[in-house]
Amino acid sequence: MSAAQNPTQTYRAITGKARLAGVMGWPVGHSRSPRLHGYWLAQHKIDGAYVPLPVAPENFERALRALPALGFRGANVTLPHKEAALALADSATAEARRIGAANTLVIDEKGRIEARNTDAYGFIESLKEGAPAWRPRNAPAVVIGAGGASRALLVALTDAGLPEIRLVNRTSGRADALAASLGGPIRVMGWSDRAKALDGAGLLVNATTQGMAGQPALELPLDHLPPDAVVNDIVYVPLETPLLAAARRRGNPVVDGLGMLLHQARPGFAAWFGVEPNVTPDLRTYILQQP
Numbered sequence: 001m002s003a004a005q006n007p008t009q010t011y012r013a014i015t016g017k018a019r020l021a022g023v024m025g026w027p028v029g030h031s032r033s034p035r036l037h038g039y040w041l042a043q044h045k046i047d048g049a050y051v052p053l054p055v056a057p058e059n060f061e062r063a064l065r066a067l068p069a070l071g072f073r074g075a076n077v078t079l080p081h082k083e084a085a086l087a088l089a090d091s092a093t094a095e096a097r098r099i100g101a102a103n104t105l106v107i108d109e110k111g112r113i114e115a116r117n118t119d120a121y122g123f124i125e126s127l128k129e130g131a132p133a134w135r136p137r138n139a140p141a142v143v144i145g146a147g148g149a150s151r152a153l154l155v156a157l158t159d160a161g162l163p164e165i166r167l168v169n170r171t172s173g174r175a176d177a178l179a180a181s182l183g184g185p186i187r188v189m190g191w192s193d194r195a196k197a198l199d200g201a202g203l204l205v206n207a208t209t210q211g212m213a214g215q216p217a218l219e220l221p222l223d224h225l226p227p228d229a230v231v232n233d234i235v236y237v238p239l240e241t242p243l244l245a246a247a248r249r250r251g252n253p254v255v256d257g258l259g260m261l262l263h264q265a266r267p268g269f270a271a272w273f274g275v276e277p278n279v280t281p282d283l284r285t286y287i288l289q290q291p
């Protein structure tokens with residue numbers, strides 16, 4: 001990427017009127033959000049700043065209540081505060097309530113905090129971008145994993161009109177509880193049946209931690225997966241997980257996890273800074289270069 005394509009290489013001063021946002025997490029040092037929002041702020045020459053806000057759990061409520069007092073337009077919320085943010089905000093979107101967690105806070109001119117969740121949106125936007133031929137209504141999806149991220153994917157896929165969502169998790173009770181609380185077209189299948197669950201699927205999503213750097217690969221033979229099924233791994237470190245590499249080798253269309261991370265950030269940026277940002281190849285390159 002040349003300097004001309006990288007807007008952050010030009011120093012940009014902020015003024016006393018700068019719009020403020022940030023990310024609250026514990027720890028927060030690994031977050032890519034400051035780099036991501038910093039790129040868009042520079043690209044759009046916005047008088048604004050997006051800062052890391054390391055907030056220990058015992059300080060979270062005080063820190064959240066301080067945001068309006070400090071003039072913040074809002075913030076992202078990451079682990080371990082996503083559930084607490086939903087509970088403490090003055091209001092919440094229906095989607096955030098269904099997902100049971102907030103990742104985005106938007107503060108209005110009266111200082112009221114609204115909790116939102118943009119993970120479902122980011123997941124679907126990433127799929128649309130990475131696999132434009134995928135048609136949600138045509139075939140079942142298989143979701144592996146029933147943790148925090150899975151819940152947002154299940155809400156997204158239910159709303160996208162999937163005829164059936166097969167949910168598979170190592171601990172089946174967790175999948176049962178998730179399916180019971182969300183309802184809709186979700187059908188729980190056993191961990192030992194996970195290879196057969198791929199029969200006739202149009203989409204396979206890994207929402208487990210397996211395949212992450214430092215973790216073993218997800219153990220999932222792909223023989224039953226139709227050749228045109230889209231395979232999406234929401235793990236993004238590494239970008240090409242063993243699952244995606246195996247899917248690519250057999251010719252399936254693949255979508256990596258970085259798209260979800262980038263797209264989930266767009267609605268927050270638009271709400272705080274007043275500009276709809278785009279996800280571009282240059283932005284992907286810039287985020288992947290994070291030291």
Ligand code: NAP
Nearest residue numbers: 145146147148149150170171207208209234235257260261
């Ligand atoms: P989580 O709540 O801790 O859930 C972890 C999931 O992984 C559970 O389903 C767990 O199954 C499963 N798992 C763990 N070890 C396993 C093993 N040895 N074999 C089989 N399954 C195993 O985590 P999360 O917050 O949902 O995150 C899951 C992944 O999504 C992480 O890699 C995270 O980085 C990624 N993520 C990506 C994005 C993005 O924007 N791309 C956003 C959020 C999360 P059990 O229930 O049996 O323990």
